[in-house]
Amino acid sequence: MKNPLETPGTTIVLGLLLTAALYGGLRLTAPAAGPTESTPAVEASESPVADEASASETASGETAATDSEPTATDSESVASGDASALAEAASAEPATP
Amino acid sequence: MDGALLGEYVLLWLHLLFGFTWIGLLYYFNLVQIPSLKNLSPEAKAEVFKEGSIARTALLYFRWAAVGTVLVGLALLGHRGLLVQALTLSGPTNLRGLGVGCWLGIVMLFNVWAFIWPNQKKVVGIIPATAEEKAAAGRTAMLVSRTNFMLSIPMLFFMEAYSHGLN
Numbered sequence: 001m002k003n004p005l006e007t008p009g010t011t012i013v014l015g016l017l018l019t020a021a022l023y024g025g026l027r028l029t030a031p032a033a034g035p036t037e038s039t040p041a042v043e044a045s046e047s048p049v050a051d052e053a054s055a056s057e058t059a060s061g062e063t064a065a066t067d068s069e070p071t072a073t074d075s076e077s078v079a080s081g082d083a084s085a086l087a088e089a090a091s092a093e094p095a096t097p
Numbered sequence: 098m099d100g101a102l103l104g105e106y107v108l109l110w111l112h113l114l115f116g117f118t119w120i121g122l123l124y125y126f127n128l129v130q131i132p133s134l135k136n137l138s139p140e141a142k143a144e145v146f147k148e149g150s151i152a153r154t155a156l157l158y159f160r161w162a163a164v165g166t167v168l169v170g171l172a173l174l175g176h177r178g179l180l181v182q183a184l185t186l187s188g189p190t191n192l193r194g195l196g197v198g199c200w201l202g203i204v205m206l207f208n209v210w211a212f213i214w215p216n217q218k219k220v221v222g223i224i225p226a227t228a229e230e231k232a233a234a235g236r237t238a239m240l241v242s243r244t245n246f247m248l249s250i251p252m253l254f255f256m257e258a259y260s261h262g263l264n
Contacts, residue, residue, distance in 0.1 A: 005243035008128050015250030022197055022251050030190050 101176075108173040115165035120249055122159040127246040130155075131239055139228065146221035156217055160209050167206045170199065191263040198255030205245045205252065212241040 004010040130152065134142060146152050174180040174195075182188045183196040216238035219226040226234060255263075 003240065005240050005247065008132070008243075008246070011127070011243050011247050012250065015247040018247065019251035019254045023194070023254070026190060026194055026197065030193075 104176055105173070108169055108176055112166060112169045112173055115162050115169055118158055118162035119166045120253070122155055122162065123242070123245055123249060125155065126159070126242055131242070142220075143222065153221060156214070156221075160214050163206045163209045167202055170202065174199070189264070191259045194255040194263050195259035198252050198259070201248050201252035201255070205248050208241050208245050213238050213245075216241075 004014055134145060137145065144150075171180065174183050179188075179192060179195075182192055183199055186193045186196040215224075216234040218224045219234035220231055220238060
């Protein structure tokens with residue numbers, strides 16, 4: 001019988017089967033609380049986008065949506081995770097009707 | 098951008114540069130070079146593998162890109178503080194998957210330096226060998242290279258799946 005590794009096609013099929021087997025094994029051996037949680041590749045606090053979104057939610061609590069547009073200064077505060085600074089800056093701006 | 102985040106980007110960038118070089122050449126060998134060289138005469142093969150040839154240059158980049166990929170990958174995990182968790186296959190599913198990908202990459206690196214390169218040295222004539230020994234070494238190198246080709250498929254799946262929150 002020919003070794004399946006001798007042709008690229010059968011090697012790819014073996015690779016796909018191995019992928020399915022390893023993934024299945026990973027799921028089967030997942031801890032009870034594990035299947036739904038996941039670790040992001042980058043920490044949330046390192047992501048300006050994620051922090052900006054959460055800061056905007058804080059800022060738009062009592063003001064109109066247009067009030068939550070961050071300024072350059074706000075962005076720096078957001079990047080450093082200081083959501084309250086953005087909320088304060090947003091509420092200081094005049095509300096747009 | 099703080100220093101930690103810059104370090105993360107640079108390490109990830111280097112990991113991808115080394116990784117694309119390594120796996121790209123692995124796929125070139127398995128999909129293009131090995132099938133194409135199969136029907137060549139011993140004299141023609143000697144010409145293909147002579148010093149300074151494309152094949153030898155490709156092998157040079159191949160084996161050192163493998164080293165770079167794994168070392169920078171481990172450094173990246175260490176930088177993130179996830180090295181022990183990943184290598185012990187603990188934590189959430191995507192991190193355990195990343196650990197599986199890491200181990201596959203480490204096994205592939207071992208295969209390159211323990212089996213493929215020593216046998217390739219006989220094939221290309223760096224180590225003197227008879228025609229029979231060259232043929233046997235060539236077959237061993239080919240089968241181990243194909244094994245790496247096979248292992249690269251789940252390895253890439255788990256590496257990519259980690260970034261996208263596999264669960």
